Amino acid sequence: MTQDQLVVDKIKAAYPDAIEEVVDFRGERTLIVQPDKLKAICYILRNNTDCQYDFLSDIVGDDYLPEFPRFAVSYHLYSIPKNHRLRLRVWVEDPDEGPETVGPVWPIATWLEMEVYDLMGIRFQGNGSLRRLFLPEDWQGHPLRKDYPLGYEEVQFSFNWQEIDAKKPYAKD
Amino acid sequence: MGIEQKLGNMGVVTHRLEDVVNWGRTNAMWPLLFGLACCAIEMMGSQASHYDASRFGMELNRPSPRQADLMIVAGRVSRKMAPVVRRLYDQMPEPKWVIAMGDCASCGGIFNNYAIVQGVDEIVPVDVYVAGCPPRPEALINGIMTLHEKVRGEKLTKYA
Numbered sequence: 142m143t144q145d146q147l148v149v150d151k152i153k154a155a156y157p158d159a160i161e162e163v164v165d166f167r168g169e170r171t172l173i174v175q176p177d178k179l180k181a182i183c184y185i186l187r188n189n190t191d192c193q194y195d196f197l198s199d200i201v202g203d204d205y206l207p208e209f210p211r212f213a214v215s216y217h218l219y220s221i222p223k224n225h226r227l228r229l230r231v232w233v234e235d236p237d238e239g240p241e242t243v244g245p246v247w248p249i250a251t252w253l254e255m256e257v258y259d260l261m262g263i264r265f266q267g268n269g270s271l272r273r274l275f276l277p278e279d280w281q282g283h284p285l286r287k288d289y290p291l292g293y294e295e296v297q298f299s300f301n302w303q304e305i306d307a308k309k310p311y312a313k314d
Numbered sequence: 315m316g317i318e319q320k321l322g323n324m325g326v327v328t329h330r331l332e333d334v335v336n337w338g339r340t341n342a343m344w345p346l347l348f349g350l351a352c353c354a355i356e357m358m359g360s361q362a363s364h365y366d367a368s369r370f371g372m373e374l375n376r377p378s379p380r381q382a383d384l385m386i387v388a389g390r391v392s393r394k395m396a397p398v399v400r401r402l403y404d405q406m407p408e409p410k411w412v413i414a415m416g417d418c419a420s421c422g423g424i425f426n427n428y429a430i431v432q433g434v435d436e437i438v439p440v441d442v443y444v445a446g447c448p449p450r451p452e453a454l455i456n457g458i459m460t461l462h463e464k465v466r467g468e469k470l471t472k473y474a
Contacts, residue, residue, distance in 0.1 A: 276429075277394045284428050292428030297421070312400075312437050 144225045145170045171228040176240045179231055183246040194218040200253035202261035206287040210234040242268035260285040332470050340462040346382035347375035351389025353416040353448040360451030379405040390418035391431045403438045413457050414440045417447045
């Protein structure tokens with residue numbers, strides 16, 4: 142039995158309805174799971190001797206703006222003893238009530254969730270240290286959301302030099 | 315060489331004070347030691363033995379802004395970094411000059427987005443812009459020579 146199938150069986154043995162969908166793409170397996178079962182699944186994946194996903198490499202937030210649910214969060218897991226990668230994915234309907242934190246399972250999740258909150262604005266339930274990580278503390282909004290303005294500045298050419306120059310905020314001495 | 319011929323018998327040289335002060339300022343212009351991105355590598359290259367910026371009296375990068383005369387903004391300045399750069403500039407004693415090195419520091423370069431300051435002239439007054447991505451050490455040295463020319467023409471009353 143491959144490791145991919147073993148993982149699905151282990152989760153199904155504990156929570157038969159937790160896995161909503163199994164996606165395989167170019168040899169990588171993604172499990173779309175129910176948000177309320179996420180933390181329990183993570184405990185199984187870390188503690189079970191057949192899984193041993195002891196390394197959470199990354200947490201990623203996605204924005205599918207016109208669709209509902211709009212946000213998704215991916216958890217990229219890696220098992221060092223088994224040399225196997227797995228991706229968990231949950232859909233987020235309301236970014237203010239995001240998925241439960243997996244900080245108790247992998248402590249690094251606290252920081253990775255902070256990054257997702259900073260740039261995507263998804264509040265992870267139970268993570269007490271959600272604050273600005275990369276952006277300045279007084280930043281408004283979450284810039285990696287699709288409805289956030291890109292902040293482009295109009296490019297200055299010779300034909301519109303004066304116009305741009307008048308708008309540009311030059312520093313005082 | 316040169317000065318002995320001007321000395322004459324009395325051992326005295328007469329010159330305009332302004333020129334002497336500006337000569338002193340151009341030939342010991344110490345840059346502030348900081349680099350923000352890839353341009354800093356070229357800045358290091360221009361100060362290393364191959365291009366040798368110490369020919370112009372600026373081999374000494376001061377890690378403290380209180381001892382520096384010249385700020386070379388080498389690289390892109392993010393909005394989070396901008397207050398820090400401005401604070402460093404404010405801590406430098408007068409007279410002080412700023413070179414915006416590279417496209418990112420001059421106008422934002424390829425980073426035309428929310429996170430990068432679109433030209434460091436929004437936060438500090440810039441004397442010389444050096445184009446290039448990144449500029450070669452020759453280009454930076456040319457920018458420094460341009461700044462020297464500007465400083466040679468300065469009036470003492472500017473700082474009086």
